[in-house]
Amino acid sequence: MDSSERSEHTEPSDPVTQLQLTPELREIHDKVLRTVRCLVADLCQQYDGGHPGSAMGMAALGLALYKYVMCYSPGNPRYFNRDRLVLSNGHACLWQYVYMHVVGFPTMTMEHLRSYHSSDRGSICPGHPEIQFDGIEVSTGPLGQGVGNAVGLAIASRHLSATYNKPHHNVLDHMIWCVVGDGCLQEGVSLEAIQLAGHWKLDNLAILYDNNGVTCAGTVDLTTSEDVNARMEACGWQVVDVVDGVDNISRLVEVLLYAQHNRQKPTFVNVRTIIGYGAWFQGKNEAHGNPLGVDGVANLKRQLGMNPKTHFHIDEDVYRFFADVGPAGRAREARFAKEVKAYGQSYPVLAQEFVERMEGRWNTHWQHLLPAKKDLPSSKVASRVSAGEIIALLAQHLPQVMVTSCDLQPTTNMSWPTSKAFQCPVHDTTSGTTSGDYTGRYLHCGVREHAMAAIANGLAAFNAGTVLPFTSAFLMFYGYAVPAVRMGALQGLRIIHLATHDSIAIGYDGPTHQPVEIASLFRAMPNLLYIRPCDGEETCGAFMVAVAAEKASSVISLSRHGLVQYPQYSSRGGVGRGAYVFIEELKADITLIGVGSEMVFAVEARKKLAERGFKARIVSFPCQRLFEAESRQYRETVMQYDQNKPVVIIEAYAVNGWERYADAGYSMHTFGKSLPPEDQVYEFFGFEANCIASKLQDLIAEVNQSGIRSLRGDFRDLNVRFV
């Protein structure tokens, strides 16, 4: 059932510019739509693949946005005050590429457009939009992510305008447009993000729903019966319908301008379209991911009154129709520059900070804010506490810092004394204690890890260096956010995930909360630094690395329980090299790799071995990816494989990946167990110094007898009996 039949909605009531449709305008609109649809068909047919359906269906929406509504400057895709467009249904990328071409994005030439699906390795038109190319705000493809990204962009925008705009100085004022398909509105990440955007009343955000009623598998009613408009209203959005979204340009313009000018809630524009409009498979799921066929393309063109013999053709008058977009953009840029200048005269200090943030420049001395080693506590302290203190420092000195949190902030600890919540100023909580406004930099995301991480991607993508987003949750629950964490790393976005409660020592909560295998994923994920510090000093090092990694995401993995501090051994600089010698020992019998919470077992086992007459050296190994970036010489110095002594990793995680460095492991082979925290749960799995020392002693004896060669290809799981 079409949801329009069930819900009645407010019509646009604000006075907005009505498009005066002259016959000439009607004619050129029609021509543009026909041209775009045929071009999309040609581009898919060219290499016999691609996604024509939604690109063809949304042609009118593209015209309305790129010609009449969006505030941008094609000549300068990074123009700071631009509207940002997220194509969450990324498979429809041709729609975006084609409009970017006709409005004149300099890089989007016809030649590049035609590289879609080609073997051209330098193509800027991949199968889904990718952030590294001009005019693309975020990479999309995995459905639903774009909604979270758009919410993040809207937060960044709203936060900046609340922080810097002043009376008579409305410096920043732009919209975030998020185009979604049916699939995007089924993914949990978008449902979470929609709840949050409604809560925060992000009125600078509009979702434009390409409601074609068809997904890959068939009609949407195969899997969905909800009244989407009613659901959006229940979540705090205003809803507007466009019944004839395939061609009613004036209605689209009216509605989009309404979304732009109405300032109360985010807007959901339910645009009824027809997938593959005009083609033989229009309205069918075949239109989603199949080319039309040679005859299909020819028939489409004939039907639309276009010449079936010409391909990739755009009439001059189509280019001419969009010719004013470039100059309008340049004028917009000039006005903005003037605004910024005037603002600087009225508010010189704020303006300086604003300009620095626009340029992504920072106080480069932030590292000096970190406590010196001598000032760190020497008694046991949880690394979540060490990290919380650093966050407090960073947040107070760097306006770029924004921290998102998933409900557990009383235990993740990533807050600071003067932190203020990002909230709609008119929103009052029952508890009252946590009110805030849009200048707040602490984002309470509820129990929505996936949306949190997708929002962080949007915060980082807003503009390089303008916002430095941190997320925080239990390491285990980053499992909920995997696709968003991945998209951050894939896009080279500087996002720092603060993952607490990172060991089985969480205890009572049991195996559902003990993250034994999550680190394996993050260590394997390209362009992500998974850093697991063993004490406060290494936690400083972890932040130094993560904040400095401009083009990578990081996960800093932190303990719930108090950790022994090792000021005599640990080194923040060492963290930057991935691994370093923690305790050296000449003519050692064995090298132990200690990591994070389990460093204590390496150190204690070493003592037990010493009592038994064996010498163990210890390597601290907080980050595999950083170590791999070091020289072979450095790596050999640290690991000393040439000594032909065994190397053993001690970590209460699945051992996968450590075999690169170690011959044996003391690790986890099950999901864990609910037992009292720290010692008892560790002990259950054999993490106890005497127990470990005995196993190590046996290994040393074997190697002394049979040589190190006996271990090759026979990695020893020393505590596997605990399976």
Next chain:
Amino acid sequence: MDSSERSEHTEPSDPVTQLQLTPELREIHDKVLRTVRCLVADLCQQYDGGHPGSAMGMAALGLALYKYVMCYSPGNPRYFNRDRLVLSNGHACLWQYVYMHVVGFPTMTMEHLRSYHSSDRGSICPGHPEIQFDGIEVSTGPLGQGVGNAVGLAIASRHLSATYNKPHHNVLDHMIWCVVGDGCLQEGVSLEAIQLAGHWKLDNLAILYDNNGVTCAGTVDLTTSEDVNARMEACGWQVVDVVDGVDNISRLVEVLLYAQHNRQKPTFVNVRTIIGYGAWFQGKNEAHGNPLGVDGVANLKRQLGMNPKTHFHIDEDVYRFFADVGPAGRAREARFAKEVKAYGQSYPVLAQEFVERMEGRWNTHWQHLLPAKKDLPSSKVASRVSAGEIIALLAQHLPQVMVTSCDLQPTTNMSWPTSKAFQCPVHDTTSGTTSGDYTGRYLHCGVREHAMAAIANGLAAFNAGTVLPFTSAFLMFYGYAVPAVRMGALQGLRIIHLATHDSIAIGYDGPTHQPVEIASLFRAMPNLLYIRPCDGEETCGAFMVAVAAEKASSVISLSRHGLVQYPQYSSRGGVGRGAYVFIEELKADITLIGVGSEMVFAVEARKKLAERGFKARIVSFPCQRLFEAESRQYRETVMQYDQNKPVVIIEAYAVNGWERYADAGYSMHTFGKSLPPEDQVYEFFGFEANCIASKLQDLIAEVNQSGIRSLRGDFRDLNVRFV
């Protein structure tokens, strides 16, 4: 704002049993509530930890369910026709444990109850409910999962009753109750599952919302402003409010019976409660996860008119109050047995199948259904196609098989000619082609991977062996489902995930769709078999292993593109051993590990090496976990480390974990690239036989010169230049 202020809802209108509240009944109800609340407080105080808040708040709901509403038999927790209760807010487990004790679940003695949070390794009262203990339907803890599980249980129940119930033989008729907290309703997985349950009109399902308005971080309005009732109605649920859920037993009973008897839609019961009711921190977020303190417990007891000096005390009349529950359960069991017997007389064939399914017995000869090797195609075939044929066979011969799918079924290919959709019979789709009813075994889940996997957990947890659930999606998009896949493996549920499009060869779709690191997670995840077959024969082996693994989950990893078939080398039996010799070669210079789609590169590189005068043997390695379960002797026979020749893994994934077996790798170090499928994208990353052979030749030369020892601790990433 309380959502009750905004939405008006239908009151229960069906005639349902009204509880006649005598003064005596009022008195004992009150005593039970006071007893339960004090007991929960004692149990948390005992070891100074735990989650008292929601357990105390929901005391009345527990009384209503366990005494008056739920159809179950405490003496036989596995009674087949029982109502099933899922505690999605698993931290409230004490609520469940306490009621299980008072109604007389045999294992839940007071001694066991008191083992909550103790160091007792044999405790059946862990910090979150765990499936292996009597009376627990599913393990919960990670929020939102339980909602998906409950939808799965409701599907299994509805499917079985549609398949086996007949006129005058209403054999199966029970409810699924899902208790949720505020957090559960924020997680995307529950939002997805709620959409699906509404779509399927699962009227045997009720969500009981412990609406206490407080989460760990504060009041819920800190992060949520939605009108939850309106949202649930938009999703196709009927909504009932209980305003005074802390103590209004008769209202609760009335509403729950209404949910049980009303048969149109799933029911959402919005129960307003007060977290930590009666305690000093009632209504505050401190109540979520903190004990009351010694004084707090004493004060609670005084306030409730209980004796502050007694602990863990339950009056005899409380036990007496629940004493009829056991006998009622036994009577219920007897009625069910009689029903089944009568059914058997009327429908002997169906009844036999029904009894077999209740007992989890199967046609054990299903393996003979698989095509013999000689009957498999010899030309190129995608393993998604090979797998699709096996699914078709299994589904047609085993009524246990249910297949869930996330929108992509036209490409995942996991359907069969006579497959029927699981749909509400009164539901018609626009396309018409895909109508179905509740006997259907194909579940269209839309673009909701996370709910799909959580639903599969519920299907498997319904009863061991009654349903054999398969899920299907692109491997990349199992990233969306990580927490649910994990919960399946953690609970030892036999669920088989069919993960297609498992290599970078997916091509055009680009890095967002190329699953380079997902396998690392699944290989590290305990109790999960990640199996990546290289051709149709190995695909048969993968199914044999996965279907036979009664207490483990599996991911079968399948290609989109056509794979060369290797009937002369590949072996279904070999898959069961994890790895096996694919091509033997005496006095080989090198061992190559080939896996899945990339086996072809091992075989082709071997040919190139032969042309250059080198001998390579090949090991096929579809499953690491199975190989680890083999004897050391078998492993050595396969890998032949004693020959001191290098071992190289060739796989287009992150290499993490392969270092256990290999000295060098041809692998992926980035997220991939959008290029035409198969050869071009492979070639971009150096996967090309000549290129590989040259690298291998260099490695052989080095080892011949310096010995195998030179490779120790110096794993070689042979194509890392492609970073």
